[in-house]
Amino acid sequence: MFPEDGQPWARTAIDRLISRRLGEHGLGPAPSAGKRTLLRRLYYDLVGLSPSAQEVQRFQEDQSPEAYERVVDRLLASGQYGEKWGRHWLDVARYGDTKGYVFEAAREYSHAYRYRDWVVDALNGDMRYDRFVRLQLAADLMEGSAQSEDLAAVGFLTLGRRFITNKHDIIDDRIDVIFRGIMGLTVGCARCHDHVYDPVSLEDYYALYGVFLNSPEHEQEGLPPQLGELQSPKDGHVLIRGNPDVQGKPVPRRFLSYFSQGSPLFVKGSGRRELAERVADAENPLTARVLVNRVWSHLFGKPLVSTPSDFGLRSDQPVHHDVLDHLAATFIEKDHWSIKRLIRRIVISSVYRQSSTVSNRAAEMDPDNQLLSHSRRRRLDFEALRDSLLLVSGDLDFTMGGASVRIEKWPPSNRRTLYAFIDRQNLPAIFRTFDFASPDTHAPQRSHTTVPQQALYLLNSKFAQDVADRVAKRTSAIEDTTARMRQLYRLVLARNPEQEELELGGRYLTAAQVNRKADKNLAIAKPFDPWARFAHTLLMSNEFAFLD
DSSP: OOOTTSSOSOOSHHHHHHHHHHHHTTOOOOOBOOHHHHHHHHHHHHTSSOOOHHHHHHHHHOOOTTHHHHHHHHHHHSHHHHHHHHHHHHHHTTOOSBOSOOTTSOOBOTTTHHHHHHHHHHHHTTOOHHHHHHHHHHGGGSTTTTTSGGGGGGHHHHSSOOGGGOHHHHHHHHHHHHIIIIIOOOGGGGGTSOOSSSSOOHHHHHHHHHHHHTOOEEOOTTSSOEEOOOSSOOOEEEEGGGOTTSEEEEEOOBSOGGGSTTOOBOOSTTSHHHHHHHHTOTTOTTHHHHHHHHHHHHHHSSOSSSSTTOOSTTSOOOTTHHHHHHHHHHHHHTSTTOHHHHHHHHHTSTTTTBOSOOOHHHHHHOTTOTTOSSOOOEEOOHHHHHHHHHHHHTOOBOOOSSSOBOSSSSSOOOBOGGGBOOOSTTOOHHHHHTTOOOTTSOOSSOOOOOOHHHHHHHHHOHHHHHHHHHHHHTTTTOOSHHHHHHHHHHHHHSSOOOHHHHHHHHHHHHHHHHHHHHHHHTTOSSOOOHHHHHHHHHHTSHHHHEEO
8 A cells, every 4th residue: 555655655664564464454554644633643642742733834834755754853852752751651660759658657758759850861861771770770789870860760669659668568569560560570479379370480579579678778868768788688588378477498589580591699789780680681581572562552552462561471462463573672673772762663654654544344354453554543641631731721831850749739730740749648539530540559551431520620620711711811812703713723723723613613602792791790700701611612622632
């Protein structure tokens, strides 16, 4: 199949693999999405914000063959890229600003935000992913990092839930976030018995448990909690059925035996640095694949492997396993662990640029779009929705970094949602309503629910109504009704309205003015502003809240 410019559809190796699989099922790809749709998709996927009408217009008028790639490179170079993709990683890291229920102890982590800011800076600087992983597991043990800002990276391990200060549960949580989060293995299943399905034994679990048993936690000024090393480390014991009061045989510290030739022991201190090296090793068959699968999921709305944190024997074989293998290999060998290069490789492909148009044959043969014959229509996540509301109102605060802020109180902070204070024990309802990842434990992927509370919040909340008022006021200097409607469409939807939309809007505004006069006669304290209601309608539209 060929695009409109007469060139072959397959631009990249990804396209050739997917095209071959589509052909095997008698299907072809969908045509490319329109330029406005593509630009919105790129902006939301790469920086989490919508493009302006002016940016859309410039892109539509740019006929250069390199126009699309230039936009990709510009967005990847933006500081807002790290903010968008940093939040994706914070889901993996179960980031929170508080400890959960801890009796009378201090509830807040005083410098948790330093870890969040480190993640954003590392991604903006395109830190190699293997180094990104190593630092989060053992920054304090790496050459050149022991006295640097990279120490904040250890927050990946230490900023989890505190389980009423139960050290065994805290260690289990740290093992879980490493192996499910980075390697896609449910090692925690072996806390009480050998894993039922995967080659992870009880001894494997307690070999890792011993690493953290010898990594005591301490406070360091201006940083998240840090880990240290016992001067005389000792091996841990198997805890029978996970019961700390019933010890079994001692287990030397080492990596998972299935991935180790001869299961070499950890001999340097606690073994935490050796663990970091094994997890981030290019020979590790899972680390690159798990990251590639997560990146793919964020760009397409669905992962290649349907269980992003479980690559075990019970996970479903991906339909496009060859795409996963190709991307994992090139991520290490050609992209040199660069997440930006990986993202660029994917978004310049033709499969990413497809429209969401579904052919009758594809709808019948592949209703779940497993073969990727078209783009998947997606709803904006909580952060992108809230940030875009603030953006179109002209009030989004682009300040980067710093202490977390409250967004659920009035007046709310106008900072990007990334910087919201995450309270584990009392996570505000607004987060839960819009499917925010639970900070209590590692989150493989977010839920996608459709519940009345979402629509009711956007219709009736003071925040949404205040945004609509501010959007309307941005156009208050325009006296001509048609011109003002056009400007509102450009502000909110980044496009010009159709003639039918102008006629419909004009009829609404005429009727609303009549009703407003009636409200005044009834002595209503604050009759609604028709222009604010008009702006509110645009903000609540599917076109604003969804990506095609």
